[in-house]
Amino acid sequence: MSIEFAILGILSWKPLSGYDLKKMVEGSTALYWSGNNNEIYRTLVSLHDRGLVTREILPQQNYPARKIYTITTKGQVELKKWVLSKPTLPQRKHTLLIQVAWADQAAPDELDTLLQEYEDEVYTETLLITAQRQSKAGRLAYLDVSQARTKREAYLWSMIQENETTYYQNELSWVRKLRQGLCEL
Amino acid sequence: MSIEFAILGILSWKPLSGYDLKKMVEGSTALYWSGNNNEIYRTLVSLHDRGLVTREILPQQNYPARKIYTITTKGQVELKKWVLSKPTLPQRKHTLLIQVAWADQAAPDELDTLLQEYEDEVYTETLLITAQRQSKAGRLAYLDVSQARTKREAYLWSMIQENETTYYQNELSWVRKLRQGLCEL
DNA sequence: TGCGCCATGTAACATGTTACATGATTAT
DNA sequence: ATAATCATGTAACATGTTACATGGCGCA
Numbered sequence: 001m002s003i004e005f006a007i008l009g010i011l012s013w014k015p016l017s018g019y020d021l022k023k024m025v026e027g028s029t030a031l032y033w034s035g036n037n038n039e040i041y042r043t044l045v046s047l048h049d050r051g052l053v054t055r056e057i058l059p060q061q062n063y064p065a066r067k068i069y070t071i072t073t074k075g076q077v078e079l080k081k082w083v084l085s086k087p088t089l090p091q092r093k094h095t096l097l098i099q100v101a102w103a104d105q106a107a108p109d110e111l112d113t114l115l116q117e118y119e120d121e122v123y124t125e126t127l128l129i130t131a132q133r134q135s136k137a138g139r140l141a142y143l144d145v146s147q148a149r150t151k152r153e154a155y156l157w158s159m160i161q162e163n164e165t166t167y168y169q170n171e172l173s174w175v176r177k178l179r180q181g182l183c184e185l
Numbered sequence: 186m187s188i189e190f191a192i193l194g195i196l197s198w199k200p201l202s203g204y205d206l207k208k209m210v211e212g213s214t215a216l217y218w219s220g221n222n223n224e225i226y227r228t229l230v231s232l233h234d235r236g237l238v239t240r241e242i243l244p245q246q247n248y249p250a251r252k253i254y255t256i257t258t259k260g261q262v263e264l265k266k267w268v269l270s271k272p273t274l275p276q277r278k279h280t281l282l283i284q285v286a287w288a289d290q291a292a293p294d295e296l297d298t299l300l301q302e303y304e305d306e307v308y309t310e311t312l313l314i315t316a317q318r319q320s321k322a323g324r325l326a327y328l329d330v331s332q333a334r335t336k337r338e339a340y341l342w343s344m345i346q347e348n349e350t351t352y353y354q355n356e357l358s359w360v361r362k363l364r365q366g367l368c369e370l
Numbered sequence: 371t372g373c374g375c376c377a378t379g380t381a382a383c384a385t386g387t388t389a390c391a392t393g394a395t396t397a398t
Numbered sequence: 399a400t401a402a403t404c405a406t407g408t409a410a411c412a413t414g415t416t417a418c419a420t421g422g423c424g425c426a
Binding site: 009013031032076083088089098099101102103106117118149160166170171 | 187190191194197198215216217261264265267268269270271272273274275276277278279280281282283284285286287288289290291295298299302303306307310328333334335336337338340341342344345347348351352355356359362363366367370
């Protein structure tokens with residue numbers, strides 16, 4: 001239900017093929033999907049069946065034909081309706097928190113190793129995100145602020161990035177505080 | 186894979202019935218599951234089949250028998266192994282961010298209404314969380330700090346709560362900043 | 371009279387992941 | 399030689415949600 005509109009939204013910005021979408025989803029940390037083929041191609045078929053997108057087939061020599069999907073007027077109407085629908089709280093699967101919950105049975109150094117691994121993961125992710133934003137090489141990045149169509153859209157996209165950034169910052173300072181606190185215990 | 190250990194962890198703290206677990210999961214914001222029957226009962230059967238828990242049946246008059254699940258030594262070993270396994274980044278489904286991404290087509294007041302709804306949702310959630318923690322009436326709350334078995338466990342649990350709190354705080358200040366920024370645009 | 375609690379569970383569906391399959395092309 | 403890229407797609411599985419079912423009890 002949500003990946004449908006995530007895809008429809010991207011198509012409202014630019015007509016693309018399933019392969020393009022796959023790349024964008026894979027390369028983005030903001031979109032939480034793994035970018036696996038199955039769901040993307042399935043979703044495109046479903047969007048097409050319901051008349052929310054049109055499909056144009058571009059044959060190529062030596063390569064399989066590209067299928068470019070374009071949003072329809074009906075699709076735009078549906079998208080807008082969804083965009084303004086009642087928001088829900090974000091849901092997160094924070095598996096580490098469950099690990100930490102039952103970590104009292106572990107030795108102090110075992111626990112600290114676990115937390116350091118997590119700290120490293122988060123830190124790497126923050127580096128990856130900033131790197132992604134710098135890279136002008138990467139055409140077709142999800143929510144590339146320089147590709148926004150209006151000033152307001154650019155602002156919205158930059159704020160989405162800020163949400164992501166502060167989220168990881170928050171995780172980072174949390175895990176550091178936790179490690180420190182465990183030392184002093 | 187993760188709900189199994191979430192449940193096994195709780196059972197390592199106290200033997201409980203499926204119904205108890207359901208209540209705990211439902212009432213907790215830290216655990217992200219809906220607390221639906223299907224998954225909990227299915228998981229308990231699976232844990233039992235693999236010898237990670239034992240089952241004791243307590244018949245009652247007028248009510249269906251309670252089935253109390255207790256962790257086994259094998260279960261404890263598996264749990265500890267999982268607790269120390271390599272952590273992964275939390276994954277979140279932040280649907281609102283996708284809505285915001287394509288909200289430039291909406292009028293300023295439509296967008297602000299959406300964001301205010303979100304702000305209200307988040308704020309309500311923070312109130313709910315603090316209320317949950319005060320309520321001593323609620324026996325059997327997930328990660329009730331006063332029920333922790335050691336000082337270190339209490340500290341870990343309080344830090345998990347802090348993670349949750351700062352997470353929503355962060356969302357709250359983000360959405361407020363966003364609304365402010367849109368006014369000034 | 372009707373609803374919610376206790377406590378178990380199942381059926382049907384929706385969503386998401388991993389791995390595989392084609393088959394030529396290009397880079398290491 | 400080996401792997402990755404292009405571009406489509408399917409099969410099998412894992413996970414998660416909603417709604418329903420039993421059946422007596424207590425409350426308004």
